[in-house]
Amino acid sequence: MKKATLYFVLFLGITTLLSSFKSSENPMENPPSEFELLVQYLESNGDFINTIAPAIITADEVKENLRNDKYLVLDIRSADWFEYGHVKKSKNVKGPELLDYFENKIDASAYDKITIICYSGQSAAYYTSLLRLYGYNNVYSLKWGMSSWAEEFATNIWIKNSKDEFTDQIEHTANPKLEKGTTPTLSTGKTDAKEILQERIKEAFAKPYKEFIVKSPVAFEDPSAYFIVNYTSEDSYNTGHLKGAVQFQPKQCLASSTSLYKLPSDKKILVNCNTGLSAAYAVAYLHVLGYDVYNLAYGSNSYMNSALVEKGTNGWTTNEIKNFPVVE
Missing domain, CATH: 3.40.250.10 (Rhodanese-like domain)
Structure with a gap:
C-alpha cells in the first residue's frame, strides 16, 4: 500500500512537472505585444520604410502629366494659398482629412500616381508615408513642395530657411x-x-x-x-x-x-x-x-x-x- 501511494505521488509530481514544461513552451503564454505584431506585419507586407521610402515625385513629372487623367494632384496647403495659386487640375484637401478622402471620396486604385503637395514637401511627405503604410501604394509627395513649382512660393519657404548659421x-x-x-x-x-x-x-x-x-x-x-x-x-x-x-x-x-x-x-x-x-x-x-x-x-x-x-x-x-x- 505504501509503495502504491509513493508511486502515485511520484506520478503526480512528474505529471505536474511535464505540464509546466509544456505550458512554458506554449507561445500563447507570452503572446507578442501590439508593437511586435505591428512591426512584423509592416515588415512582411512590403516593408515600405526600409525598401521604397521616400516616395518622391518631381515637379517636372507632375508638369508632364497635367493632361493625364491617371495622375491626381492633391494640394494640402491652406485654402487661401491654394486660391492664390496652384497646379492646374489639383484639388485642395486638408492634410488631416486625406485618409477619409481616400477611403470615401475617390477610388485611389483608378490612378497611376497620386501626388500630395504642400509648401515645402515635408508635411506632404509625412502624410504620404501614412497613406503608404495604410496600403495606398500609388501615393507620392512633391519634392520641395510648391517651392519647386514657382519662385513666389519658394521665397518664404526654402529660400528663407536654407541657412548656414550653425x-x-x-x-x-x-x-x-x-x-x-x-x-x-x-x-x-x-x-x-x-x-x-x-x-x-x-x-x-x-x-x-x-x-x-x-x-x-x-x-x-x-x-x-x-x-x-x-x-x-x-x-x-x-x-x-x-x-x-x-x-x-x-x-x-x-x-x-x-x-x-x-x-x-x-x-x-x-x-x-x-x-x-x-x-x-x-x-x-x-x-x-x-x-x-x-x-x-x-x-x-x-x-x-x-x-x-x-x-x-x-x-x-x-x-x-x-x-x-x-x-x-
Whole structure:
C-alpha cells in the first residue's frame, strides 16, 4: 500500500512537472505585444520604410502629366494659398482629412500616381508615408513642395530657411548606437496586426503635423534633449551633424533585424536628414510604432546649406525652382 501511494505521488509530481514544461513552451503564454505584431506585419507586407521610402515625385513629372487623367494632384496647403495659386487640375484637401478622402471620396486604385503637395514637401511627405503604410501604394509627395513649382512660393519657404548659421556648432565625430532597449507600449486594444495598424494611423492623422516640427535653433540650443537620428548616408553624416547625433542608414536601419530596437522608447527622438523630406517619412513610421518622434525642419539645409550644395547632396538652391504656370 505504501509503495502504491509513493508511486502515485511520484506520478503526480512528474505529471505536474511535464505540464509546466509544456505550458512554458506554449507561445500563447507570452503572446507578442501590439508593437511586435505591428512591426512584423509592416515588415512582411512590403516593408515600405526600409525598401521604397521616400516616395518622391518631381515637379517636372507632375508638369508632364497635367493632361493625364491617371495622375491626381492633391494640394494640402491652406485654402487661401491654394486660391492664390496652384497646379492646374489639383484639388485642395486638408492634410488631416486625406485618409477619409481616400477611403470615401475617390477610388485611389483608378490612378497611376497620386501626388500630395504642400509648401515645402515635408508635411506632404509625412502624410504620404501614412497613406503608404495604410496600403495606398500609388501615393507620392512633391519634392520641395510648391517651392519647386514657382519662385513666389519658394521665397518664404526654402529660400528663407536654407541657412548656414550653425556651421560652427556641427560635429564631425561619429557617435555609437544604443544597445537594444525596451520598445513602446501600444494600447489600441486590438489583437489583429492589421487592425492595430489602422487604429494607429487614424490616430496619427488626428495629430497636426506642426506638432512634429523642431526648428534648428531649438535643436542646437539643447541637443541633449533629444536622441538625434541622422537619417542620411555615412558620407553625409561625416560632412557634419548635430552634437550627439547617431547615423541611421535609410532603407536599412529602421528594420527589426538591424537597429530599430536601438531607438529609445523613453526619450524624444529627433530625425534629421538633409532636406526634412526623408525624415518626414521616417517620423510617420516611428510615430505609428509609438515612439515620441520629431522632424528637424528643412533638415541639414537649415544649418549647413552651403556644405550640402558643395557636395551635391540635396542642398537647396534656386535651381530647383521650375517657374511653371499656376492657376489663380
